[in-house]
Amino acid sequence: GAVVSQHPSRVICKSGTSVKIECRSLDFQATTMFWYRQFPKKSLMLMATSNEGSKATYEQGVEKDKFLINHASLTLSTLTVTSAHPEDSSFYICSASVDELNTEAFFGQGTRLTVV
Amino acid sequence: DAKTTQPTSMDCAEGRAANLPCNHSTISGNEYVYWYRQIHSQGPQYIIHGLKNNETNEMASLIITEDRKSSTLILPHATLRDTAVYYCIVRVYTDKLIFGTGTRLQVFP
Numbered sequence: 001g002a003v004v005s006q007h008p009s010r011v012i013c014k015s016g017t018s019v020k021i022e023c024r025s026l027d028f029q030a031t032t033m034f035w036y037r038q039f040p041k042k043s044l045m046l047m048a049t050s051n052e053g054s055k056a057t058y059e060q061g062v063e064k065d066k067f068l069i070n071h072a073s074l075t076l077s078t079l080t081v082t083s084a085h086p087e088d089s090s091f092y093i094c095s096a097s098v099d100e101l102n103t104e105a106f107f108g109q110g111t112r113l114t115v116v
Numbered sequence: 117d118a119k120t121t122q123p124t125s126m127d128c129a130e131g132r133a134a135n136l137p138c139n140h141s142t143i144s145g146n147e148y149v150y151w152y153r154q155i156h157s158q159g160p161q162y163i164i165h166g167l168k169n170n171e172t173n174e175m176a177s178l179i180i181t182e183d184r185k186s187s188t189l190i191l192p193h194a195t196l197r198d199t200a201v202y203y204c205i206v207r208v209y210t211d212k213l214i215f216g217t218g219t220r221l222q223v224f225p
Contacts, residue, residue: 004159006159034212034213036215043203043215043216043217043218044154044160044215045215046212046213046214046215049212091157093159093160095159095160095213103209104162104165105162105213106162107159107160107161108159109158109159110157110158110159112157
């Protein structure tokens with residue numbers, strides 16, 4: 001299957017700082033990417049839909065000024081957690097679709113963010 | 117909100133078939149049934165999807181009832197590496213994936 005890579009896999013940052021997470025589609029172009037977060041022993045929660053060349057669409061309750069999403073190319077989307085707080089500590093996962101119909105989504109390996 | 121209902125957890129002996137049920141009684145005619153699984157601390161992995169016919173691939177089989185209100189994912193010969201959380205999701209092709217709570221499958225020796 002198609003490969004989606006996230007970087008970094010783990011990151012620790014101090015409260016008040018910002019951290020950027022990258023999501024790359026390695027062997028295909030993705031017009032749409034999705035960002036999820038997951039708390040321990042919970043399911044994945046969709047945060048936003050990222051469209052190449054346009055503004056991201058955020059799910060209800062997700063602060064767009066706190067979670068900045070940029071999808072500047074067909075193979076790269078970034079999620080920046082701004083002014084991080086300990087409650088932002090979570091597992092962040094991206095996914096990308098191989099076609100415009102979003103037939104099948106492939107997921108990155110996830111990024112474990114710890115804010116201290 | 118997720119449109120599916122799955123048992124919270126299931127056990128299966130290694131080498132036996134694992135049958136994971138999913139209820140989607142409000143499924144629409146243009147919605148597909150998707151299955152993903154998530155092994156601990158990894159991103160979800162696609163398993164299989166179908167519309168109304170039964171489907172089989174190298175990983176699993178998907179059995180969808182005639183009225184499409186429920187389905188069963190079958191792992192024919194479960195191994196310890198199949199221990200994971202399995203998510204059943206219904207969606208139209210162009211829509212986003214919304215995850216429910218899933219079924220935690222524990223395969224034991």
